[in-house]
Amino acid sequence: MSKLKIAIAGSTGRMGKMLIETVLNSSEAELVGALDRPGNPAIGHDAAAYLGKNSGVRITDNLAEGLAQADFLIDFTRPEGTLEHLAYCRQHGVKLIIGTTGFDDAGKAAIAAASQEIAIVFAPNMSVGVNAVFKLLDVAARILNEGYDIEIIEAHHRYKVDAPSGTALGMGEVIANALGRDLKTCAVYGREGITGERDPNTIGFATIRGGDVVGDHTVLFAALGERVEISHKSSSRVGYAHGSLRAARFLRDKPTGLYTMQDVLGLSAESAD
Numbered sequence: 048m049s050k051l052k053i054a055i056a057g058s059t060g061r062m063g064k065m066l067i068e069t070v071l072n073s074s075e076a077e078l079v080g081a082l083d084r085p086g087n088p089a090i091g092h093d094a095a096a097y098l099g100k101n102s103g104v105r106i107t108d109n110l111a112e113g114l115a116q117a118d119f120l121i122d123f124t125r126p127e128g129t130l131e132h133l134a135y136c137r138q139h140g141v142k143l144i145i146g147t148t149g150f151d152d153a154g155k156a157a158i159a160a161a162s163q164e165i166a167i168v169f170a171p172n173m174s175v176g177v178n179a180v181f182k183l184l185d186v187a188a189r190i191l192n193e194g195y196d197i198e199i200i201e202a203h204h205r206y207k208v209d210a211p212s213g214t215a216l217g218m219g220e221v222i223a224n225a226l227g228r229d230l231k232t233c234a235v236y237g238r239e240g241i242t243g244e245r246d247p248n249t250i251g252f253a254t255i256r257g258g259d260v261v262g263d264h265t266v267l268f269a270a271l272g273e274r275v276e277i278s279h280k281s282s283s284r285v286g287y288a289h290g291s292l293r294a295a296r297f298l299r300d301k302p303t304g305l306y307t308m309q310d311v312l313g314l315s316a317e318s319a320d
């Protein structure tokens with residue numbers, strides 16, 4: 048089978064670097080493009096220079112150049128960058144794996160619209176472990192559906208710009224769906240002052256930012272007399288990069304459509320049928 052021809056957006060970022068290393072070490076993928084935005088000091092340098100290696104791929108700020116040979120773009124940047132890349136990929140038939148978080152409803156709608164013409168995996172967390180936790184949360188919420196206060200606590204490194212994390216929001220969505228609630232109306236993002244007693248129908252979020260924490264998520268189901276905690280902790284970004292390659296492999300034979308990592312891993316309700 049031919050190799051997956053992959054370009055990486057945000058190639059000098061924390062995830063971009065991990066993705067370049069992972070693609071270069073993979074026998075099933077080939078690095079064919081590396082993008083970053085204008086003004087980035089690495090433009091024109093080899094994409095693997097930070098590893099002391101030569102990949103033969105130069106980082107460019109020109110989408111046409113960076114995507115000329117690509118069948119897939121893996122994008123972990125910022126919503127505004129991803130949406131610009133999305134428009135180009137839609138026009139030129141490049142499949143997209145989107146790990147960027149922090150989109151508003153309009154951004155999510157643009158991704159859904161583009162997926163009518165190209166195949167896209169869009170997921171707030173590409174790790175297998177977190178996606179297993181999404182399933183566990185669905186089961187836990189259905190069982191602990193009365194008398195349990197639900198709080199989602201997440202911790203990330205000091206450089207993270209969006210809060211709560213996309214993963215925490217995804218966990219909230221899974222739980223709200225399982226309980227027949229609407230996350231938009233039942234979420235409480237932080238508390239301060241005289242808040243009054245806790246409303247049992249809410250799902251609370253707490254955000255911690257500090258140091259180099261890669262990504263920790265805990266969901267607490269707290270009742271009178273007991274607590275259940277379901278946690279995931281990332282100690283490296285490598286799991287996100289491996290998940291992204293798995294997503295590219297999944298998209299190989301998909302001409303169009305919007306998929307999540309649950310689909311990639313065969314965990315979605317549709318895959319189970």
Ligand SMILES: NC(=O)C1=CN([C@@H]2O[C@H](COP(=O)(O)OP(=O)(O)OC[C@H]3O[C@@H](n4cnc5c(N)ncnc54)[C@H](OP(=O)(O)O)[C@@H]3O)[C@@H](O)[C@H]2O)C=CC1
Pocket residue numbers: 056057058059060061062063083084086087123124125127128129145146147148149170171172173174213287
């Ligand atoms: N789905 C998942 O599994 C995961 C998702 N993420 C998400 O991925 C995203 C990136 O995270 P991380 O790698 O830590 O972030 P970094 O800030 O380390 O990297 C972001 C990269 O994107 C570039 N970039 C920023 N803005 C734009 C733009 N407008 N157009 C093009 N490129 C741009 C940056 O360039 P410059 O340096 O020049 O600003 C940088 O190269 C975040 O949204 C994060 O939440 C992270 C880990 C896992």
Ligand SMILES: O=C(O)C1=N[C@H](C(=O)O)C[C@H](O)C1
Pocket residue numbers: 148171172203207211212213214215261262263
């Ligand atoms: O910014 C990060 O680092 C991460 N972002 C994703 C998120 O917002 O959920 C995934 C992971 O937690 C790391």
